[in-house]
Amino acid sequence: MPSQKLSQNTFKLASCPSIKAFASVVGKKEGEGPLFAHFDTIHTDTTLGEKTWEKAESKLQTDSVNAALSKASLSPTEVDLLFAGDLLNQCIGSSFGLRELNIPFYGLYGACSTMAESLGLASIFADNNLVTNAVAVTSSHFCSAERQFRFPLEYGGQRTPTAQWTVTGSGAVVVSQSQDPPYVKAVTVGKIQDLGIKDINNMGAAMAPAAAYVIKQYLTDTFTKPSDYDLIVTGDLGTVGSDLLIQLLNMDKINISKVHNDCGKMIFDPNTQDVHAGGSGCGCSASVLCSYILKQVQSGVLKEVLFIATGALMSPTSIQQGESIPAIAHLVHISNKKW
Amino acid sequence: MPSQKLSQNTFKLASCPSIKAFASVVGKKEGEGPLFAHFDTIHTDTTLGEKTWEKAESKLQTDSVNAALSKASLSPTEVDLLFAGDLLNQCIGSSFGLRELNIPFYGLYGACSTMAESLGLASIFADNNLVTNAVAVTSSHFCSAERQFRFPLEYGGQRTPTAQWTVTGSGAVVVSQSQDPPYVKAVTVGKIQDLGIKDINNMGAAMAPAAAYVIKQYLTDTFTKPSDYDLIVTGDLGTVGSDLLIQLLNMDKINISKVHNDCGKMIFDPNTQDVHAGGSGCGCSASVLCSYILKQVQSGVLKEVLFIATGALMSPTSIQQGESIPAIAHLVHISNKKW
Secondary structure, eight states, rough: OOEESSSSEEEOOTTTOOEEEEEEEHHHHTTTTGGGOSSEEOOOOOTTTOOHHHHHEEEEEEEEEHHHHTTOOGGGGOOOEEEEEESSSSHHHHHHGGGGGOEEEEOOOOOGGGHHHHHHHHHHHHTSSSOSEEEEEEEEHHHHHHHSSSSSGGOOOOTTTTOOEEEEEEEEEEEEEOSSSSSSEEEEEEOOOOOOOOOOHHHHHHHHHHHHHHHHHHHHHTOOOOOSSEEEEEOOOHHHHHHHHHHHHTTTTTTOTTTTEEHHSSSOTTTTTTTOEEEHHHHHHHHHHIIHHHHHHHHHOOOEEEEEEEEEOHHHHHTTTTTTOEEEEEEEEEEESSO | OEEESSSSSSSOOOOOEEEEEEEEEEEEHHHSSSTTGOEEEEEETTTTOOHHHHHHHHHHHHHHHHHHHHHOOOOGGGGOOOEEESSSSSGHHHHHHHHGGGOOOOEOOOOGGHHHHHHHHHHHHHTTTSEEEEEEEEOOOOOHHHHHHHOOOGOOOOOOOTTOEEEEEEEEEEESSSSSOEEEEEEEEOOOOOOOOOOOHHHHHHHHHHHHHHHHHHHHHOOGGGGGGEEEEEEEOHHHHHHHHHHHHTTTTTTTTTOOOEEHSSOOOTTTTTTOEESSSSSHHHIIIIIIIHHHHTTTTTOOOEEEEEEEEOOOHHHTTTTTOOOOEEEEESSSOOO
């Protein structure tokens, strides 16, 4: 049975593909945060024994995929398709991290929305019997991101209060046509939103409209309200972007404040870990999803979850050329029960 | 009826989605080449009236998508999904070029394989009734690519004989469940191949193994031979990579020499246009596909075509760190007739 279209961009997945396994690999700082007990691997040496930060980031992806495959008792030859991407120029985190696996590969670029983009595509493919097993993965690394997007660490640049801290981490999922929760019930593909924000140190503000759009779209398509969900969790809006998201949805008379949280707020402790506006990066929503959130859905503590990863589609070059920051968010409805 | 899996990574598209419309937009040098009569728009000013090369590249995508939509008599609101990517860091060619369209957007990164990746995904979605209309698009620009991957033009760097010339151009297709050729009959998703090539000026050699893999896979999956096709066309291997591809397949007793051509060899005249080993860039295979090739399939001059766009998944950073060049190629079987 093919997926059912609820609107132009919302796919109701009739078979509810299962997230057969998931794994998260993070760095030292993330391992010192409130979610430490939920990660599969915490590296205290954030080089991961590699000679460069970029090679370390690649290894995060290698390790999270291998851990997820191991939990699913699958060899790479049993995976039909791999959806992956990251923040590094030309997405080298993924291509170098996954080249040894020999799995058919579709590379993605969704900035920090990549976990929802890749999980969404893998789930749509599984729901339509196009794959038996598909893997979705992404990563980010604080040190590779800082030198690519801002300054090399050695420069010792100051950070503004609205700036976020790129998470060192990776999350991977195996999506299958199997029978155990968590299930993926629906996917809404985002549209690029650009309200003219130009402040590179305030990504949360740039991304909030994209999250607001896709949440409103899904609630409308499914005739549901925020209280129908146990958690509506955004990717990495941080504290500034989260407040804006709630305000934006309030303007449409949608109040998500009681069920909203943000992976960028969850991964670090604001009192003991100085990260200003919160965590960010592809690896932020990926590692929080593939640890705490999916465990809670699996055990039934959380029953209905909307996962919305948000991405800022800018580059240092576009900022230097005076452009505003377009953003996108994709939504995945994850549940403890099938439709 | 869902797509039929012929192997782990080959999807036979039962309904044969139609390429309802296609359009190409190129720069001055491409307009002086042998295919000049087939392009929809030739810009003699390669700034396209924009202030930066990156903005000019974005405009190539805006223009090719709008031209394809116009030919298909579709407004953006009638398009369910847009698959797009490019070579620029963080794929800003696509995100800035397409942000005004307000179409649900999945960003891709496949380097120069992006036209086959995006067309393949759009076709799989159409074949499974997941979209009524989907758009696939990519681009490259000589000037934005030179300064990002090699040297700014002002530096006047010398080029080696194996170097290729990045095409300034974009190609866009509208894939629909309609009844006119060209049709997409099958898609094979590539795997990352890395034989250890480290020469940034010899991308053709790095990409040839990826093309060889996917061609061999598709011929095996379909029990066909090269002579069953009128054209087996690779993306941008250029002269060096094309020779290697033929040699690699000969080792497996597959002789494609009589039906093979390469978009990088087709777009420029080696006698009058000094581009060394040929054209390259996402826009090379995209603009040749969305002009000469699809016109020939539409008219029936070419009946069965295998289109294989090839991408080198490196970055300047990975090269500086001593890494070899992983590559990927995706295959799309395009035909004048349905299965």
